[in-house]
Amino acid sequence: MSASLATGTAHAETGFGGSRGGNGAGGSKGRTITSQVTFDTSKNGSGGSTGTLAPVGNYDPPACWYEPQWTPEEYEKEFERRWNVGHFSGAAEAYAADKSRYIEGDPYKNFNKDKSGEGMFWGTVYDWKRLEGDDYLACSQADFWVDNGDDPPVENAIDAETLAKLAYNEVQVPNTEVTLAPEGTSKVNLPTWAWLDKADFHEVSVTAALNVGGWNLSATTTARPKSLKLEPGTADATTFPASGECTINADDSIGAPYTRGKTDETPPCGITYLRSSGGNTYKLKATVTWEITWKASNGEAGTLPNGTFGNDQDVIVQEIQSINR
Incomplete structure (x- = not known):
């Protein structure tokens, strides 16, 4: 490309x-x-459902x-x-x-x-x-x-790390809309499975370059998904794992898809709602933490603070009277 x-x-x-x-x-x-700095965004997140990272901790770009x-x-x-x-x-x-x-x-x-x-x-x-x-x-x-x-x-003269930070400011990551099962409506006391597929959720990068006169340098900042945090939107819920932080799998996916026959299994990433949403919805907040690294054309490399991006999803939870736990 x-x-x-x-x-x-x-x-x-x-x-x-x-x-x-x-x-x-x-x-x-x-x-x-x-500024003479240019940005190569060909490997950035694209489409209408992307967003800007919120740096974690103390981050002070120039x-x-x-x-x-x-x-x-x-x-x-x-x-x-x-x-x-x-x-x-x-x-x-x-x-x-x-x-x-x-x-x-x-x-x-x-x-x-x-x-x-x-x-x-x-x-x-x-x-x-x-x-x-x-x-x-x-x-x-x-x-x-x-x-x-x-x-x-x-x-404060521009250098490789400054270019990496400028590239960080331009990074766009995919929207954090997790797949849920059951889809649309969850049931009280039954696990809701949550996952992000690697095909739709992948690393992104931006390159910042300064090529002026005899001064040529570039730095590529890469954001890789690291974990997914689930916040159920109510205290009447149990998350899996208990921290609500689902780590990335070896194949770069997060969680595992639900398949028939897993109703009584504990999902590696998911939620069990303990109370009906009562005709309303719970706001499930799904936030992905992205790990940030950079590498420059002069061989320098480093890390920058992790970034997060997330959004809310409406979850309807219904009571099933026949279930007693």
């Missing part, structure tokens, strides 16, 4: 030179830098980072664009500072045009959906030059 590439949606608000956050030189509030943005020639145009604004308080001093930094040799002479093809200027990208409070201060460094092959001289 060919890759499905989508442009990154994170942006950077650009106060020029050493000033950022929209109140700096150039009066550039509201201007944005689009709200900002630095990445390569401009050649010397492109940066000259960017410089002119940013300064093509109306007057504002302190404009002359701020322009003089930026002119000194990028044109007059402190530290860059004429936008580093003598090094064209040998590197790029890096700028800040903000993910506005995750930016809170003073998070933007973590990436307040003025735009800077990096030679091809050199490590960026700042913290």
